[in-house]
Amino acid sequence: MKYKSNGKILLTSEYLVLDGALALALPSKLSQNLEVKYTENKNEINWISYDFNGEIWFSECFVLSKDKFSYKNKKNKYSDKLISIFNGIEKLNEGVFSNLGAEFTTRLEFSKNWGLGSSSTLINNLSLWAKIDPYDLLDLTFKGSGYDIACCNKINPITYVKNKNGRIIKDVDFNPSFKENLFFIYLGHKQDTSEAIENYRSMSNDINNIIQKINSINLSIMKSNTLNEFEKLIVAHEEIISKTINIEPIKKRLFSDYKSGVIKSLGAWGGDFMLVTGNKSSMSYFSNRGYDEIIPYKDLVY
Secondary structure: OEEEEEEEEEOOOOOHHHHOOOEEEEEEEEEEEEEEEEOOOOOEEEEEEEOOOOOEEEEEEEEEEOOEEEEOOOOOHHHHHHHHHHHHHHHHOOOOOOOOEEEEEEEEOOOOOOOOOHHHHHHHHHHHHHOOOHHHHHHHOOOOOOHHHHHOOOOOOEEEEEEOOEEEEEEOOOOOOOHHHEEEEEOOOOOOHHHHHHHHHOOOOOHHHHHHHHHHHHHHHHHOOOHHHHHHHHHHHHHHHHHHHOOOOHHHHHOOOOOOOOEEEOOOOOOOEEEEEOOOHHHHHHHOOOOOOEEEHHHHEO
């Protein structure tokens, strides 16, 4: 049994998506795969995870005894997290692990440090296997808005809204004519999303007013026909988020002398990827500063 889930890029409304803002999200061409093979070793799960280079980065043997999971190797955060996910799955589909003997193999097509959704794609794949709602499993494990789960089974840009009535997910035609001028650059370290959310929650803001402004910008971004128009909207978006979370925009903080375009933080500010406008030659500004993981827009998203 094989399952596949696409990674994601949250292009707009970072943080505010948690409070009902309309977000523009881009499913990634890169995914995580899960293969499940059943074995005769009842109540035992052998887990193997391969990175994007095809090398094993994690392996463990989990044992189920008296409705409790344990593992054979030394205590570590990955094994503990998987057990919490198993417990969540069992809660949502009681008995799914009863007498189960299986080998679970995951394969990433992107670096697990990139923040493209190594957790969300895992949650979605396991939910497909267990026949449960991935949003319910997300709520029991990693929390978050769920936009990343929405991207897992999509191959086109979407808008995502989470409110008290549920989720509104719509396919949208966002295919900028200037996408050859858009690049994703990895900043070198994966942010702790939970910590970033906690910091955001500690802020005191007029969220409803901020969301109205961001939603208006987002609708304009999706309709933008020129790079110049898009860049102005990106700068306005950065300024609003900056004031909301009290963090200086990354261009002002690290790349103030970049004159060939604009820069937008993505996801949890300060790590993961940033979106940069410019051209192939202007990307040397970043590679000369040690930022070598530069990916053209068209190579990363549909």
